Structure formats: structure tokens, C-alpha cells
Amino acid sequence: MDTISLDSLTALDTLLSDEEKLARDSARRFIREEFLPDIAGHFENATFPTEIIPRLGALGWLGASLEGYGCAGVGSVTYGLVLQELEYGDSGLRSLVSVQGSLAMYAIHRFGSPEQKERWLPPMAAGKAVGCFGLTEPDFGSDPGGMRTTAKSTSGGFILNGNKTWITNAPIADVLVVWAKLDGPGQEHIRGFILERGMEGLGTPPIKNKMSMRASHTGEINLTDCFVPAENILPGSGGLGSPLACLNQARMGIAWGAMGAARACFDAALEYSTSRMQFGMPIAGKQLIQKQLADMAIEITKASLTNLHFSRLKDKGRLSPIQVSMAKKNSVAQALTIARTARSILGANGISLEYAPVRHMLNLESVYTYEGTNEIHELIIGRGLTGVSAF
Numbered sequence: 001m002d003t004i005s006l007d008s009l010t011a012l013d014t015l016l017s018d019e020e021k022l023a024r025d026s027a028r029r030f031i032r033e034e035f036l037p038d039i040a041g042h043f044e045n046a047t048f049p050t051e052i053i054p055r056l057g058a059l060g061w062l063g064a065s066l067e068g069y070g071c072a073g074v075g076s077v078t079y080g081l082v083l084q085e086l087e088y089g090d091s092g093l094r095s096l097v098s099v100q101g102s103l104a105m106y107a108i109h110r111f112g113s114p115e116q117k118e119r120w121l122p123p124m125a126a127g128k129a130v131g132c133f134g135l136t137e138p139d140f141g142s143d144p145g146g147m148r149t150t151a152k153s154t155s156g157g158f159i160l161n162g163n164k165t166w167i168t169n170a171p172i173a174d175v176l177v178v179w180a181k182l183d184g185p186g187q188e189h190i191r192g193f194i195l196e197r198g199m200e201g202l203g204t205p206p207i208k209n210k211m212s213m214r215a216s217h218t219g220e221i222n223l224t225d226c227f228v229p230a231e232n233i234l235p236g237s238g239g240l241g242s243p244l245a246c247l248n249q250a251r252m253g254i255a256w257g258a259m260g261a262a263r264a265c266f267d268a269a270l271e272y273s274t275s276r277m278q279f280g281m282p283i284a285g286k287q288l289i290q291k292q293l294a295d296m297a298i299e300i301t302k303a304s305l306t307n308l309h310f311s312r313l314k315d316k317g318r319l320s321p322i323q324v325s326m327a328k329k330n331s332v333a334q335a336l337t338i339a340r341t342a343r344s345i346l347g348a349n350g351i352s353l354e355y356a357p358v359r360h361m362l363n364l365e366s367v368y369t370y371e372g373t374n375e376i377h378e379l380i381i382g383r384g385l386t387g388v389s390a391f
């Protein structure tokens, strides 16, 4: 009997330009030929193939949606499609690209001085300098406005003290965008600072024993009387709105990326179910398995179309933060459900790293929490609908 592929079902191609399809296809090729063969080993050993970072730059995927300074300047749909393919590989890879482009580079591009942009953006776009974005603190995650990291004005610059935690790329970063309160306790005093590896008083120990995002470097940023020269403050930053604007920038990409992980899990479950024989026939012939596959395909189609529609709105400057929250929350929650279902369809083999679902399932637990937890996005949507803030 004829079958229909997920790509044909979503029929996304009918809504994409040739340029968008080309970018997606080249990311797809890269992931399948160069990245997937080794990723399970990296996940198991908690390593990341850092040697591919310049290659990601050469392919135009670092800071891809930014204009100038060696960045590709692509539209939101192209960027999203590339991130989707990268996360088909692994959420750790997509996280690196998101943090580099949508958080660290975006912060410098939007709030930096012309000299800061000239100095940092070209090497970051080329993958010759790795960036990170330090907002979360041990006692302030969902509520970053309470942060305790301080910057005090001093002769020639600032003295920074405080601790950031759960920072993607921190242990390998050359450029660290750190948010701190300058000369005052209120949220309005929050400013961005560019820190550079090697500065005295700056430590970036890795966070060990992660059971999620194992193929990603996550760490702390510890600041002890760290002197930062005056020219390293992001002059355009001011208030909590500045880091939040960066997060908002990254979240549509995360919505796309999560669907990449979901697609990888769907593909694994479909393939396994057609070859796994139980009760004298492939389990794909069982109605309960077919219902699970059908539900996955429906949710992937719905989320993909939402991501596409919202990204088109973004390029027209008409996307609201509430819509971004809807896309992030929905894509990630659906992807996590799909990953768990795929894991179950693979039975005992589903818990082995030989197959992708358990790796994606574990990674998606992080994606569910970072860039605004699932619940915080629900609260943002609820506030938008009711006009009453519940947080």
C-alpha cells in the first residue's frame, strides 16, 4: 500500500520559497551526513564536537538572521527551518547556535556600540569566537529581575560581582554577555556587559552530571571583583527589557527546533514500528500504535504551520510576544509528548542511545524549562487573554 511522508502531509514546501527550501535541504544534508553518525557517542560521553563550530559559521548559520558584520541576514523562516534540521540532530547543537546567534550576537548587534559590533560580530559569525548569555542566577530563574549580580562604577570601568548558573556555552565561551545591576538595586539598573575569557576574577566551571543536553557545554559564570573596562558595557542596554528582548528573539527559533526533535522521534518510531514483529505482524499494523503515530503527525503538522505563520508575521514586524509564547510552549510541550511516545513505541530498545528518541526526550526536558518555562509562557498567554497578571 502507498504511504505518505510527513513532509507531504505537512505540505510545508508549498508555502516555502526556493531559497528557504535550499537552506533547509543543506542543513538536512549536513546533519544526516556529518553530525548524526557521532552524536550518540558525544551524548554518552558528555562532549560536543567543537571542531564543527567554524563549519557552522562557514555555512552561514551563526547569527544567520542578523544583518551585516558577516552575518547571512536571512528571514525568520529560513532561520527556523535551519534550526529545525539542526535539532533533528540534537538539541545541544541547536542550543549552541541559538545562544550564539539569537542571544549573544543579537545582544551585541542590538545594544552594542559600533566598535563592539566591529570587534565581536565578524568572528562570532565565522565561528571563530563562541558567545554565551548569562542571565539566570542560582536564586533567580523565572524571575531574573531579582538578580544579585552587581556592577559598580570605578575608574576606567566597572567591578562585577555575582554568580550566573545554567549558562549554555559558558565553559567554552570567548565572549560572555553578562547582565548585572549597575550602581543600584532596581530592575531599571540592569545593563549588559561584554566579558572576555581571561579577565581576572572570571570563572566558568562546567555543570556536571546532567542527564539532559549532555552534548552541550553548560556552566556557571562566577564573578569575583572582575574588572570590566568602560568600553565593554552595552551602551544601548537598559532595564530588564533588554535581556528579555534577546530571549524573545530566540524563542521562535526554539519553537522550530523542537519540531526537529519531534520529527526525528517520529521517524524513529515509524521505522521501528514497521519492522518490529509482535503477535505475528509488524506492530505498525496494530491500531493503538497507528493512533500514536497519527497523533504525532497531526501535532507536528499543526505546530509546523503555526511556526511558519508566526515567522512570516515576525518578518512583517507583526508578531506579538504572546504569540511567541504560544509557539514556544506548544512546540516544546508537543515535542516532549511525541518523544516520550516514540520512546515507548521502541519498547526496551527505546531506552538505548542506539536510537534517537530517549536522547531527544531527555534534551527536551531542558528545552521545556529554558527560555521561559512552560508555565511562565502559560502565564504570559493568560495575562494577554485576561488582562490580569498572575505572576
Ligand SMILES: Cc1cc2nc3c(=O)[nH]c(=O)nc-3n(C[C@H](O)[C@H](O)[C@H](O)COP(=O)(O)OP(=O)(O)OC[C@H]3O[C@@H](n4cnc5c(N)ncnc54)[C@H](O)[C@@H]3O)c2cc1C
Binding pocket: 099, 132, 133, 134, 135, 136, 138, 140, 141, 142, 143, 165, 166, 167, 168, 169, 213, 218, 366, 369, 370, 371, 372, 373, 374, 375, 376, 379, 390, 391
Ligand atoms: C540546559 C540548560 C541551558 C540553559 N541555558 C541558559 C543560558 O544560556 N542562559 C541563561 O541565562 N539561562 C540558561 N538556562 C536557565 C533557564 O533559563 C532557567 O532554568 C529557567 O529560566 C527556569 O529557571 P529555574 O531553573 O531557576 O526555575 P524556577 O524559576 O525556580 O522555576 C521552578 C518551577 O516553578 C515554576 N514557576 C516559577 N515561577 C512561577 C509562577 N509565577 N507561577 C507558576 N509557576 C512558576 C516554573 O515554571 C518551574 O516549573 C538554561 C537551563 C538549562 C536547563
